[in-house]
Amino acid sequence: xxxxxxxxxxxxxxxxxxxxxxxxxxxxxxxxxxxxxxxxxxxxxxxxxxxxxxxxxxxxxxxxxxxxxxxxxxxxxxxxxxxxxxxxxxxxxxxxxxxxxxxxxxxxxxxxxxxxxxxxxxxxxxxxxxxxxxxxxxxxxxxxxxxxxxxxxxxxxxxxxxxxxxxxxxxxxxxxxxxxxxxxxxxxxxxxxxxxxxxxxxxxxxxxxxxxxxxxxxxxxxxxxxxxxxxxxxxxxxxxxxxxxxxxxxxxxxxxxxxxxxxxxxxxxxxxxxxxxxxxxxxxxxxxxxxxxxxxxxxxxxxxxxxxxxxxxxxxxx
Numbered sequence: 001x002x003x004x005x006x007x008x009x010x011x012x013x014x015x016x017x018x019x020x021x022x023x024x025x026x027x028x029x030x031x032x033x034x035x036x037x038x039x040x041x042x043x044x045x046x047x048x049x050x051x052x053x054x055x056x057x058x059x060x061x062x063x064x065x066x067x068x069x070x071x072x073x074x075x076x077x078x079x080x081x082x083x084x085x086x087x088x089x090x091x092x093x094x095x096x097x098x099x100x101x102x103x104x105x106x107x108x109x110x111x112x113x114x115x116x117x118x119x120x121x122x123x124x125x126x127x128x129x130x131x132x133x134x135x136x137x138x139x140x141x142x143x144x145x146x147x148x149x150x151x152x153x154x155x156x157x158x159x160x161x162x163x164x165x166x167x168x169x170x171x172x173x174x175x176x177x178x179x180x181x182x183x184x185x186x187x188x189x190x191x192x193x194x195x196x197x198x199x200x201x202x203x204x205x206x207x208x209x210x211x212x213x214x215x216x217x218x219x220x221x222x223x224x225x226x227x228x229x230x231x232x233x234x235x236x237x238x239x240x241x242x243x244x245x246x247x248x249x250x251x252x253x254x255x256x257x258x259x260x261x262x263x264x265x266x267x268x269x270x271x272x273x274x275x276x277x278x279x280x281x282x283x284x285x286x287x288x289x290x291x292x293x294x295x296x297x298x299x300x301x302x303x304x305x306x307x308x309x310x311x312x313x314x315x316x317x318x
Contacts, residue, residue, distance in 0.1 A: 025200050029208060032215035033197065039227045042187055043109050048177030052161050056178025058310045059171065064151075065144060066137035068093045073130070073137075073175070076102045079307045082257035083182070088265030092136040099241060101265035104258050106304070107251045109183045112232050116263040118248045123179055124172035141168040153313025182305055189302035191253070196299075203299055210296025213289050219281065220293075223249045229300065238280050239263065256298040270294045 025033075048056075059065060060073040076090050077083040083105035085091075090102040100116050108114070114126035131137045131144065148154040148166040158166045161174065193211075195202035203211065214220045225231045229252035236245045239262060247263045261267040267276065271294050278285045285293070 026208075026212075028212045028216070029200075032211050035215045035221055036229075037227050038197075039194075040110070042184065047184070048173075048180065049161070051157075052174055052177045053181045054310070055157050055161050056174035056176070056181075057307070058154075058157075058312055059175055060178050061309055062312050064147060064315070065131055065139060066093050067139045071137055073127070076136070077105045079304065082106065082254045082301075082304045084258045086259075088260045090136070092133070093138045096135045098133075098135045100263050101260060103250060104254055105179055105182060106186045107183065107228060107230075107253045109180055109187075110228050111230075111251075113248065116247045117244065118234055122176075124176040127175045127179070128168065128172050141171075144168070145171065151313050152316055157313075182307065185305035186302070189305070191302040192299040193296070194302070204295060206292045207295040207299045209289070210292035210294070210299075213285065213293045214296055217285065217289065218277075218283060218293055224252050229253060229255075237277075239266075252297060252300050254301045254304070256301040257304065270297050 060077075063070050063072040063075070065072060071093050076085045076092075078085060085102045087102065089100060090098045092098060103116070108123055112121070114120040114123065115129070120126035120129050128141060131139050132141060145166045145168055148158070148171070154166060158164065158170060162170045164170070192202050192207070196208075196211075200208075223231055223233070223235050223237075230249045232249065234246035234248055237247070239245075239247070241247075241263065255261075255270065259265075259268060259270070261270070261273050267273045271290065274285070274290050274293055277283065278290065
């Protein structure tokens, strides 16, 4: 082996070693993990009966829940897009564009308010609000119950699950059971960040630097607190919608898969979001710190639960 070959081999080995994460947690990483905290137990609720979940799955995929029969819940919450729609702002009946970005259905069971303005207090209230909203599904609740009652397949399933005909409350209960079932399946998935708690090598060196920036210089925990990375509160981050300035903090779980970002979907990438807060909050992050922070945010995404499209009851009586 020539002297030049030996030199190149040593340089290559040194570079590879430099790219490998440390074998143990660094003190700053241990402190960051302590600040974020451990995952809380899943909310203790008796799981819904499987037949109620299955009825909710059919309802969620059925466009007949909308006034024009063209938009289902899953039109905007597509499983292949982490239960979002990939658009800056959601589109409902008649392709009407709403004023806000469509949030994911994941990680909802730990929340205490819903929508960007926090107006709904339960998952069921949020689902029924979307059905009634004129720029979403534009469907009157009583009219929807009557429509479903006229479909023999649904009439029979509601009778089997609830012991009676479709009502707005029963529709909400079935849809809520389905959403919670998705959420429960999601809690069983682990992101690279979750794996990092047991294995220091689970995060890349850059993502590990990003963890420290997230919990320290980036001041992200002011709003994205707890292991679910959301404080469930409204905050003014310098963006407006008419007279409204405060919007609900979204969870950062699955954030790499749920763009565009902010309440109005104005930012296409996570780097744009980081640049915005660096500028408005005066963080003075370096380019390397910004890149590391983005890598950490990407490490908060786990595999999305898969949901198959069900066979829907035929429109025999419509």
